[in-house]
Amino acid sequence: MKVTSAVRVEDNDPAGTIKAVLSRVGLYVFTVFIGLFFAVPMLWLLSAPFDASPGLGVSWPSFTLDNFRGVFENPRAVTSLWNSLFLSVVSTVLVVIACAFAGYALSRVRIPGRNLILYSLMLFSAVVSGTATMVPTFLLIYELGLINTHTGVILILTGGMLPTALFILKDFMDSVPRSYEESAQVAGASSFQILKDIVVPVVRPGLAVIAVWALVNIWGDFLTPFILLRSAELYPAAVVIYNFYNEAGDPNLSLVSAFAFLYSIPVVLMYLFVNARYGFRFHGGIKR
Amino acid sequence: MTNDDGRHRDEAVAPDNTTDDQRQVAPTGEGAVQAAPADQGTVTPEPVRDDAAEVAVISKPAAIGFVAPAIGLIGLFMMFPAVWALYLGFTNYRLTGTAAREPEFVGTDNFTRALDDPLFTSSLWVTLIFVAASGVLGQMGLGFTLAWLFRRWRGWTRRTIEVLVIISWIIPGSVVAFLWRAFLDGSDGTLNAMIPGDVTTEWLLRQPLLAIIIFNIWRGTAFSMLLFDAALNTIPPSHLETAKVSGASAWQTLRDIVLPSVRGHILTTVLLVSMWTFNLFTPFLLTGGGPNFQTEVMAIYVYRVAFGQGQLGFGSAVSAIMLLINLIIALVYFRMLRERRKKA
Numbered sequence: 001m002k003v004t005s006a007v008r009v010e011d012n013d014p015a016g017t018i019k020a021v022l023s024r025v026g027l028y029v030f031t032v033f034i035g036l037f038f039a040v041p042m043l044w045l046l047s048a049p050f051d052a053s054p055g056l057g058v059s060w061p062s063f064t065l066d067n068f069r070g071v072f073e074n075p076r077a078v079t080s081l082w083n084s085l086f087l088s089v090v091s092t093v094l095v096v097i098a099c100a101f102a103g104y105a106l107s108r109v110r111i112p113g114r115n116l117i118l119y120s121l122m123l124f125s126a127v128v129s130g131t132a133t134m135v136p137t138f139l140l141i142y143e144l145g146l147i148n149t150h151t152g153v154i155l156i157l158t159g160g161m162l163p164t165a166l167f168i169l170k171d172f173m174d175s176v177p178r179s180y181e182e183s184a185q186v187a188g189a190s191s192f193q194i195l196k197d198i199v200v201p202v203v204r205p206g207l208a209v210i211a212v213w214a215l216v217n218i219w220g221d222f223l224t225p226f227i228l229l230r231s232a233e234l235y236p237a238a239v240v241i242y243n244f245y246n247e248a249g250d251p252n253l254s255l256v257s258a259f260a261f262l263y264s265i266p267v268v269l270m271y272l273f274v275n276a277r278y279g280f281r282f283h284g285g286i287k288r
Numbered sequence: 289m290t291n292d293d294g295r296h297r298d299e300a301v302a303p304d305n306t307t308d309d310q311r312q313v314a315p316t317g318e319g320a321v322q323a324a325p326a327d328q329g330t331v332t333p334e335p336v337r338d339d340a341a342e343v344a345v346i347s348k349p350a351a352i353g354f355v356a357p358a359i360g361l362i363g364l365f366m367m368f369p370a371v372w373a374l375y376l377g378f379t380n381y382r383l384t385g386t387a388a389r390e391p392e393f394v395g396t397d398n399f400t401r402a403l404d405d406p407l408f409t410s411s412l413w414v415t416l417i418f419v420a421a422s423g424v425l426g427q428m429g430l431g432f433t434l435a436w437l438f439r440r441w442r443g444w445t446r447r448t449i450e451v452l453v454i455i456s457w458i459i460p461g462s463v464v465a466f467l468w469r470a471f472l473d474g475s476d477g478t479l480n481a482m483i484p485g486d487v488t489t490e491w492l493l494r495q496p497l498l499a500i501i502i503f504n505i506w507r508g509t510a511f512s513m514l515l516f517d518a519a520l521n522t523i524p525p526s527h528l529e530t531a532k533v534s535g536a537s538a539w540q541t542l543r544d545i546v547l548p549s550v551r552g553h554i555l556t557t558v559l560l561v562s563m564w565t566f567n568l569f570t571p572f573l574l575t576g577g578g579p580n581f582q583t584e585v586m587a588i589y590v591y592r593v594a595f596g597q598g599q600l601g602f603g604s605a606v607s608a609i610m611l612l613i614n615l616i617i618a619l620v621y622f623r624m625l626r627e628r629r630k631k632a
Contacts (some may be wrong), residue, residue: 031445034434038452040478041471041506047464047572048470056469056476058450094361095481102358109351117359120367126618129567131587135594135603136369136376162358179345189351220460223569227595229502242462242573245469262461269460275451 006098045264048257055253067258077259079233084263087150087225087236088218091157095214096161096207099169104195106166107173108181123165130223138227148230156228157218165210172206173199212274216267237263341365369613382598391601400603407581408606411589415566418501418585423565426505428557431512435520436542450513459509465573468503488497492575496583500571507570512557520546552628563614581585586610 002142040058046121048054071077104112130137137156138147146152177197184194200207222238229235235243241259245251369391377398381391400407435455438446473479474490491499505606523546531541547554569587571577575593577584584592590610593605 056473098358101354105351105354127614131567131569132339133369136372159361190347
């Protein structure tokens with residue numbers, strides 16, 4: 001650990017030296033404490049799934065992979081992982097496609113009421129949260145006859161993710177020069193061809209950002225499927241895992257731990273990948 | 289409807305981008321009106337103005353067609369429920385029974401009933417304490433401290449802590465909730481095992497509010513940390529050098545140079561973090577709102593009255609109150625951004 005001393009050390013000033021040493025010790029203690037604070041609650045997720053008889057505490061596991069076999073033999077667990085995958089992939093694809101079209105048009109054309117659209121999108125995306133609108137959302141899906149269907153969940157998730165994704169993508173689109181599109185148009189390309197063959201390849205990083213962002217968010221979402229779905233075989237992993245540990249009696253810890261591990265690992269890997277490849281920072285207002 | 293927790297945080301980026309964008313849009317906005325007649329013709333002969341160039345790239349009907357699917361989805365599945373919540377709040381809509389068939393208009397009954405319900409007012413208090421302690425003080429305080437320390441650090445310590453903080457932020461909510469239940473468990477929990485002596489405190493029963501506050505600090509510090517890290521990088525190093533040379537203490541540098549230059553970021557973070565924490569449903573996964581409603585934040589209250597008791601009209605009224613509080617925070621935020629832009 002390389003820490004530049006926060007306090008300038010005066011060579012011949014014992015008081016200053018003591019102060020410097022103390023502040024450095026304080027810093028080490030704080031760092032260790034913070035490291036432990038964030039690491040310790042997570043340790044269980046690394047030890048219990050591989051432990052032959054996992055408890056609630058963290059202990060060095062007597063290594064086994066049987067817990068994972070337990071998950072794969074549990075139809076509810078397996079189905080729910082597929083459901084999570086299905087919901088997140090379909091919603092993400094919808095978000096990306098709808099965004100590519102709308103972001104392009106909003107970036108390039110002054111359609112009537114564009115500023116009003118942008119302002120109300122911004123306002124609503126700030127004000128409307130899944131929790132504040134859970135009741136009307138449930139009723140809307142109920143009235144549409146889509147309660148207890150994946151379609152209902154996908155529509156609500158897509159509608160919820162779209163505004164933010166749209167802003168992120170429009171930002172990318174705005175930074176793309178128009179000259180290519182103009183030459184393509186002169187050559188007789190249609191708007192759709194221009195979007196498909198010229199704009200989309202250029203803004204691919206932007207599309208990747210919103211895709212990863214939507215995927216991670218929907219993968220972890222609990223409330224929407226929890227409210228809109230009723231049948232156990234439709235539940236995504238977020239809801240099933242909650243039911244596993246919330247059911248009466250002692251939860252089956254071998255199942256819960258291995259299942260939690262399998263369910264968490266995709267987002268963690270995705271983060272580590274993005275972090276290693278692009279760096280995970282707020283950059284120009286966008287997390288890339 | 290998506291953010292029960294992890295998600296809205298990223299939307300921090302959205303409002304910021306938008307306003308940047310509005311800034312570009314605003315000056316040309318008036319130009320659009322003037323350019324409108326020219327738009328009637330398909331091709332503008334002299335593409336002098338920016339707007340004219342826009343017309344050239346894609347036709348207006350095509351553009352409307354391109355925007356329609358996204359606006360349709362957003363309008364129906366995100367905006368409409370919010371507006372509908374207001375209407376439903378004035379009815380006695382229920383899940384079952386006669387009121388489910390023919391909901392009646394009941395005026396402001398639901399709203400006055402909410403304000404008279406001691407559980408509503410206590411939920412408001414719980415939420416307020418939760419937002420202030422876990423969001424504003426906890427996440428922002430810790431996030432700023434980490435970003436401030438990271439400024440001088442390179443190497444594995446920084447990377448390790450950063451990765452830990454961010455991973456605790458991106459793991460699915462229903463997993464972290466169980467991790468914390470296990471961690472805080474009375475008989476087998478790791479926390480009690482770490483405390484010397486034979487401790488068997490059931491933290492989620494004895495200190496439930498404190499527990500969800502600490503949990504949420506653990507869960508959400510990453511956002512503030514990343515944002516402040518970016519903010520601190522905008523301070524010119526020369527300013528800090530000058531302070532150092534002139535013998536300012538670390539505290540003086542922080543107070544006189546650093547805090548004034550990131551004031552805008554701090555305000556932004558306060559508002560965003562407050563809004564997200566206010567709308568958080570995750571405590572439900574940890575405590576279900578109990579014991580004895582001690583951790584029943586607004587979101588859980590709405591869930592309990594609407595789905596637990598089937599009072600959808602009453603639940604909508606409370607939802608509408610939540611939306612109103614969100615609206616107030618959002619308007620303060622937008623106003624602040626506009627003023628900052630004026631100054632800039």
